Amino acid sequence: MARMKFICDTERCIECNGCVTACKNENEVPWGVNRRRVVTVNDGVIGQEKSVSVACMHCSDAPCMAVCPVDCFYRTDEGVVLHDKDICIGCGYCSFACPFGAPQFLSKGAFGVRSKMDKCTFCSGGPEANGSVAEFEKYGRNRLAEGKLPLCAEMCSTKALIAGDSDVISTIFNKRVTVRESNGKYAGSQIWGWSTAYGPSGTPVPVPTPADKIPGEKS
Amino acid sequence: MKLNLKTLGIFLVAGLLLVACSEPPEIAAKAAKRPDFAPYMGADNGFMTKNWTPGNLQSWTEAINKRNQNQSEYSRVK
Numbered sequence: 001m002a003r004m005k006f007i008c009d010t011e012r013c014i015e016c017n018g019c020v021t022a023c024k025n026e027n028e029v030p031w032g033v034n035r036r037r038v039v040t041v042n043d044g045v046i047g048q049e050k051s052v053s054v055a056c057m058h059c060s061d062a063p064c065m066a067v068c069p070v071d072c073f074y075r076t077d078e079g080v081v082l083h084d085k086d087i088c089i090g091c092g093y094c095s096f097a098c099p100f101g102a103p104q105f106l107s108k109g110a111f112g113v114r115s116k117m118d119k120c121t122f123c124s125g126g127p128e129a130n131g132s133v134a135e136f137e138k139y140g141r142n143r144l145a146e147g148k149l150p151l152c153a154e155m156c157s158t159k160a161l162i163a164g165d166s167d168v169i170s171t172i173f174n175k176r177v178t179v180r181e182s183n184g185k186y187a188g189s190q191i192w193g194w195s196t197a198y199g200p201s202g203t204p205v206p207v208p209t210p211a212d213k214i215p216g217e218k219s
Numbered sequence: 220m221k222l223n224l225k226t227l228g229i230f231l232v233a234g235l236l237l238v239a240c241s242e243p244p245e246i247a248a249k250a251a252k253r254p255d256f257a258p259y260m261g262a263d264n265g266f267m268t269k270n271w272t273p274g275n276l277q278s279w280t281e282a283i284n285k286r287n288q289n290q291s292e293y294s295r296v297k
Binding site for chain 1: 280294
């Protein structure tokens, strides 16, 4: 069974925000809510500026699921973390628990009243009939049930963001970093566990890249 | 006897008040977790890709993995 994951290649992301736009349009995400966003660090520093596209990472041991007081989350057989908006009470605990800031709330009315939580669904809808109007209105498109992958990844012009079965996308990423290494760029292929997106249990801690191997790094 | 009627009345009023505080069954039913539909069952909305059979897990997995390779230039450009 597939275990769906995202990987964002920071060497390729050009901060075009195409993924953000694609997600908002495909799922008709309301104004004020961004299921996906691009984060840039070292802005303007030549050789060190890196961008990464972030959304729900569909964690294997999701903290949002652990803290939800009404237990509205569930994990599908494909490893996608979803939630039932009919159960969600909009308390915001998941927002505090999530290390990626994935849970989003639409601010409605006075006094900052929160809506029900909204987040990336890996384009696989929610607990409504696949492809139904009810599912679309609450959760957005269900592209997985249409035999497609999340649009943010499929739209990515540089293929920095890749999505799909963790084993498959890990293999794609492995190929890239292996080619980079063979071209004299800094190493990276050995820090990935190939059976899971984040490395299986017992994976040794990666050795930091020497400063003289990082372009632009001051030694 | 008089006391019994009064007690009965209190119990009746208390009972009615408690009923007013209860949750209507349709709301209580909505709070239950529902099973989701697996993606390999397909979507009945006319946007499905054609290269797999809805309801067949293996067919769906193969189609998704094949589509996945579109994200790799090393697979697309040979």
